[in-house]
Amino acid sequence: MYQVTAVAELPGHDDRAWAAAWNPSRPILSSCSADKSVRLYSYSSTSDGTLKFNHVSTIPTGHTKTVRSIAWSPSGKTLATGSFDSNIGIWEQEDIGEDELGAGEWECMTILEGHETECKSVAYSSTGTLLASCSRDKTVWVWEVHPDADFECLGVLMEHTQDVKCVAWHPSEEILASGSYDDTIKLYVDDPTEDWYCFATLTGHASTVWSLAWSPKGSYLASASDDKKVRIWKRADNYRWESVLAISAHDRTIYSVSWSVGRPKSGDGSLGWLATAGGDGSVKVWELTEPAEVEGISKNAPPEHRLIATLPSAHGVHDVNTVSWCPRGGMEDVLATTGDDGVTRIWKIVPE
Numbered sequence: 001m002y003q004v005t006a007v008a009e010l011p012g013h014d015d016r017a018w019a020a021a022w023n024p025s026r027p028i029l030s031s032c033s034a035d036k037s038v039r040l041y042s043y044s045s046t047s048d049g050t051l052k053f054n055h056v057s058t059i060p061t062g063h064t065k066t067v068r069s070i071a072w073s074p075s076g077k078t079l080a081t082g083s084f085d086s087n088i089g090i091w092e093q094e095d096i097g098e099d100e101l102g103a104g105e106w107e108c109m110t111i112l113e114g115h116e117t118e119c120k121s122v123a124y125s126s127t128g129t130l131l132a133s134c135s136r137d138k139t140v141w142v143w144e145v146h147p148d149a150d151f152e153c154l155g156v157l158m159e160h161t162q163d164v165k166c167v168a169w170h171p172s173e174e175i176l177a178s179g180s181y182d183d184t185i186k187l188y189v190d191d192p193t194e195d196w197y198c199f200a201t202l203t204g205h206a207s208t209v210w211s212l213a214w215s216p217k218g219s220y221l222a223s224a225s226d227d228k229k230v231r232i233w234k235r236a237d238n239y240r241w242e243s244v245l246a247i248s249a250h251d252r253t254i255y256s257v258s259w260s261v262g263r264p265k266s267g268d269g270s271l272g273w274l275a276t277a278g279g280d281g282s283v284k285v286w287e288l289t290e291p292a293e294v295e296g297i298s299k300n301a302p303p304e305h306r307l308i309a310t311l312p313s314a315h316g317v318h319d320v321n322t323v324s325w326c327p328r329g330g331m332e333d334v335l336a337t338t339g340d341d342g343v344t345r346i347w348k349i350v351p352e
Helices: none
Strands: 002-010 017-022 028-033 038-045 051-059 067-072 078-083 088-092 107-112 119-124 130-135 140-146 150-157 164-169 176-180 185-190 196-202 209-214 220-225 229-237 240-248 254-260 270-278 283-289 304-311 320-325 334-339 344-351
Touching: 002 051, 002 283, 017 067, 017 334, 028 067, 028 334, 028 344, 051 344, 078 119, 107 150, 130 164, 130 176, 140 176, 140 185, 150 185, 150 196, 176 209, 196 240, 220 254, 220 270, 229 254, 270 320, 304 344
Parallel strands: 002 304, 017 320, 067 119, 119 164, 164 209, 209 254, 254 320
Antiparallel strands: 002 344, 017 028, 028 038, 038 051, 067 078, 078 088, 088 107, 119 130, 130 140, 140 150, 164 176, 176 185, 185 196, 209 220, 220 229, 229 240, 254 270, 270 283, 283 304, 320 334, 334 344
16 A cells, blocks of 8 residues: 655645646646636755755736646647636747746747637647647637647537536547536547547546546546546547446545556556545545456456555645646656645655
């Protein structure tokens, strides 16, 4: 078993902290808030392995309402913000020295308009050539990223019947997933002869789908819901995904799920670590492994799972809005959480 140890409590926002995002290529962590700002923190490791975080910059953003979502491009040089004012901001910083990462002025390169109401989530594809956004207006937009912060809308997907809460790209393929207040998950791909289209609708949740996370290798998808369950979906073939596992994970709504390679003790069959958080204030970490190969067992048998760590009150009495694993090498056991208390907290999963 493992335990969750506190690493850092970062200077808080003036209002609810909605999301945290780790820069994939640089030692920077960002958070966003109902106070309409984005805060940036640099971090480093001391000789004894201790992580130290420093607040290096605050981006006022200019959004007129809550900044609900943030996403880094794979290069780590561009940050996207999704706001309740319906717009998406694209931010960049001049190239600077490694010692000044994140510090200084961030320039808004462009504002993407089109959603009719609150933008709930933004996400870059693994290549950085595509950006997805979703909204309370029931739509999912796919944008193509061009040089000089030029974006072209490739498609407006109107498959959901209610507020779309989240979007997430497959880690290596151009497959987009979205989760909605209509209790469903939609999967989309690009048809070279036509446009982006929905090729699968995943049903099984009994209430709103709040968050999605792909497994590190992309063969599974996790979804978190207001029904207090996390569902694991497995790829049966190119266009068919099946629900293979439902975990009753929390006592209240699960707002966030994040999937990391982790540092499991098991061998090649490891699927990594899955972290969940939500309205009950707790953070839980699950280890998942491929099902044992037994003759007669269905190829869509559920992965084996076990709860390896629990943190009961990550933000005191407050809801936990986001849990996010660090993607950088050597830090796969470090995660960030944000809460209604406006604070971003850093945790490390260590063996007992």
